Amino acid sequence: MARVDVKSVVTGSVWKIEARVGQKLAPGDSIMILESMKMEIPLIVEDGGVLLEIRVEEGVAVSEGQVLAVVEE
Amino acid sequence: MSAVPDKSVEETGWAPELEELRLRREKSLGLGGKDAIDLHHSRGRLTIRERIEGLVDQGSFQEVGRLTGSGKYESGKLVSVTPAPYVMGLCNIGGRPVAVGGEDFTIRGGTSWSGDRKKGGQGGFVEDLAHQYRIPLVNLIDGAGGSVTSITRRGHSVFPGVHGFEQSVRLMGEVPVVCAVMGTAAGGPAGRAILSHFSVMVKGTSQVFAAGPPVVERSLGQKIDKEDLGGAAVAGELAGTIDQVVDTEAECFGLVRRYLSYMPQNVWELPPLARINDPVDRCEDGLATIVPRNRRRPYDMRRIVRWVADRDSVLELQPSFGKAVITSLARMNGRVVGIIANNPMVYGGAIDVKGARKQTHFIELCDCFHIPLVFLVDVPGFMVGRDAEAAATLREGMRSVYVALQATVPMYTVVVRKCYGMAGMGATDKNGLDLKIAWPSAEWGSLPIEGGVAAAFRKEIAAAANPKAREAEIEASLRADASPMRTAEAFGVEEIIDPRETRPYLCRFIDAAQSRLATSVGQKPKYGVRP
Numbered sequence: 001m002a003r004v005d006v007k008s009v010v011t012g013s014v015w016k017i018e019a020r021v022g023q024k025l026a027p028g029d030s031i032m033i034l035e036s037m038k039m040e041i042p043l044i045v046e047d048g049g050v051l052l053e054i055r056v057e058e059g060v061a062v063s064e065g066q067v068l069a070v071v072e073e
Numbered sequence: 074m075s076a077v078p079d080k081s082v083e084e085t086g087w088a089p090e091l092e093e094l095r096l097r098r099e100k101s102l103g104l105g106g107k108d109a110i111d112l113h114h115s116r117g118r119l120t121i122r123e124r125i126e127g128l129v130d131q132g133s134f135q136e137v138g139r140l141t142g143s144g145k146y147e148s149g150k151l152v153s154v155t156p157a158p159y160v161m162g163l164c165n166i167g168g169r170p171v172a173v174g175g176e177d178f179t180i181r182g183g184t185s186w187s188g189d190r191k192k193g194g195q196g197g198f199v200e201d202l203a204h205q206y207r208i209p210l211v212n213l214i215d216g217a218g219g220s221v222t223s224i225t226r227r228g229h230s231v232f233p234g235v236h237g238f239e240q241s242v243r244l245m246g247e248v249p250v251v252c253a254v255m256g257t258a259a260g261g262p263a264g265r266a267i268l269s270h271f272s273v274m275v276k277g278t279s280q281v282f283a284a285g286p287p288v289v290e291r292s293l294g295q296k297i298d299k300e301d302l303g304g305a306a307v308a309g310e311l312a313g314t315i316d317q318v319v320d321t322e323a324e325c326f327g328l329v330r331r332y333l334s335y336m337p338q339n340v341w342e343l344p345p346l347a348r349i350n351d352p353v354d355r356c357e358d359g360l361a362t363i364v365p366r367n368r369r370r371p372y373d374m375r376r377i378v379r380w381v382a383d384r385d386s387v388l389e390l391q392p393s394f395g396k397a398v399i400t401s402l403a404r405m406n407g408r409v410v411g412i413i414a415n416n417p418m419v420y421g422g423a424i425d426v427k428g429a430r431k432q433t434h435f436i437e438l439c440d441c442f443h444i445p446l447v448f449l450v451d452v453p454g455f456m457v458g459r460d461a462e463a464a465a466t467l468r469e470g471m472r473s474v475y476v477a478l479q480a481t482v483p484m485y486t487v488v489v490r491k492c493y494g495m496a497g498m499g500a501t502d503k504n505g506l507d508l509k510i511a512w513p514s515a516e517w518g519s520l521p522i523e524g525g526v527a528a529a530f531r532k533e534i535a536a537a538a539n540p541k542a543r544e545a546e547i548e549a550s551l552r553a554d555a556s557p558m559r560t561a562e563a564f565g566v567e568e569i570i571d572p573r574e575t576r577p578y579l580c581r582f583i584d585a586a587q588s589r590l591a592t593s594v595g596q597k598p599k600y601g602v603r604p
Contacts, residue, residue: 011458011460037420039421041421
């Protein structure tokens with residue numbers, strides 16, 4: 001069991017949060033959708049796991065490399 | 074004493090010398106001794122001899138310079154030898170000859186050694202071997218470079234460039250050069266790592282920097298450990314100083330071997346053909362539906378790359394740096410190609426400063442080794458905004474356009490979705506056939522309609538009763554006129570294809586370009602000034 005930080009690959013804003021804390025996510029599932037450069041960019045968990053934390057709210061600005069969520073693999 | 078040896082000496086023959094040779098070779102295999110090797114192993118690192126063994130075709134290493142080092146003599150008789158801290162020679166990788174060498178960290182931390190001729194590092198026999206025989210060079214770097222103690226040893230300080238980079242630089246236009254940073258590299262060895270077509274480092278055990286923590290603390294008062302200064306997170310992911318990061322040394326050797334499998338031996342040859350049982354006319358159905366109709370939705374461009382290229386042939390380079398651009402070596406009908414694909418998951422595929430730098434390097438690499446380029450285009454343009462301007466995205470972006478316009482290798486443009494502006498132009502073969510094929514999802518122009526409408530119709534939008542609605546109306550009308558089919562009608566793009574036909578269509582043209590490629594091998598001249 002390892003805690004993994006899920007980081008934003010883009011600077012933009014949080015458009016929609018799709019997953020709940022405690023939810024079990026499969027590899028490739030999206031935690032939230034970010035908006036950047038007029039595109040909807042999903043924040044994806046590569047290896048899946050349980051969502052432990054969501055560190056942002058809808059509408060806030062985020063920067064590249066910022067930890068937006070934590071997953072336990 | 075007679076000059077002629079007596080009978081008993083004659084009977085002994087050369088046995089004493091052969092025994093001495095055996096002893097010297099044995100000492101050289103012993104590297105820095107058991108304690109130094111154990112310490113090196115305890116840090117999770119292999120010795121230089123283990124590294125070479127792990128990298129090369131089994132049993133293919135022919136060492137050169139096994140006797141180098143410093144001998145200790147008593148009454149003129151050899152009692153021990155400290156080997157030179159560099160091991161090198163000729164080996165085979167994938168059945169082809171390669172020059173290989175690396176520092177031996179177990180002897181004085183792999184610092185330079187003063188023999189009559191250098192063995193490796195910048196300059197040295199191993200680079201001469203690659204240059205003279207036109208074979209690839211692999212450097213396994215694990216050394217700290219020069220030491221101030223050499224002033225005491227020599228009695229003077231050495232002018233920079235006595236062991237210069239001139240041969241290292243020459244090799245960049247002649248043969249594939251791969252550098253693997255296997256330990257902590259500072260100074261000369263760190264510089265040597267950068268003068269390569271491809272560089273790798275190992276997470277946790279490799280660090281690379283111009284100068285290490287003691288120099289940083291003395292110069293800037295900054296206390297920082299070597300991992301934070303030049304570990305994989307900085308040198309690999311943040312800065313792109315090193316191209317690729319791997320988890321273990323074994324993985325590193327596999328990656329170097331794989332990289333070389335796409336490369337010709339030198340620029341006077343073409344890359345090796347490797348046909349596998351993957352039909353040229355394989356048409357993946359997924360290609361027809363992967364691009365969402367909703368223009369705001371991204372998709373997985375890497376799947377497109379995998380579906381179009383020969384099965385299991387894709388090697389993505391620099392995957393953790395400049396993520397807006399995906400650069401991969403791959404094969405199509407067995408022939409090596411370079412694929413540059415925009416990644417809509419990162420800034421909608423907009424070219425940022427890192428992506429541009431990555432693209433520039435990859436175009437130069439493919440042009441140098443006669444590897445045709447395929448662009449899978451979904452680019453809204455260069456990255457915009459204050460941060461992007463401050464980072465000189467425009468300059469770095471134009472640099473990638475410049476190298477694309479200077480490259481002479483055949484290029485193929487496949488417009489998957491967006492192809493806008495200067496970044497879009499930089500993905501075409503303007504000096505060549507300029508073959509541009511597009512999917513029905515393609516759209517292009519000098520700038521995207523949504524941004525352009527607000528600027529070009531500002532007065533009309535402001536004067537409307539409902540400005541938002543008027544803007545949307547104008548956008549919709551322009552978008553209808555911007556159908557890719559209409560451009561194809563005017564032969565402004567050469568073909569609109571069913572996305573499933575991408576692989577067969579590209580393979581036909583890549584196969585047809587082989588005569589062109591075979592008759593244009595050799596070094597690529599460089600002129601002009603890069604912006």
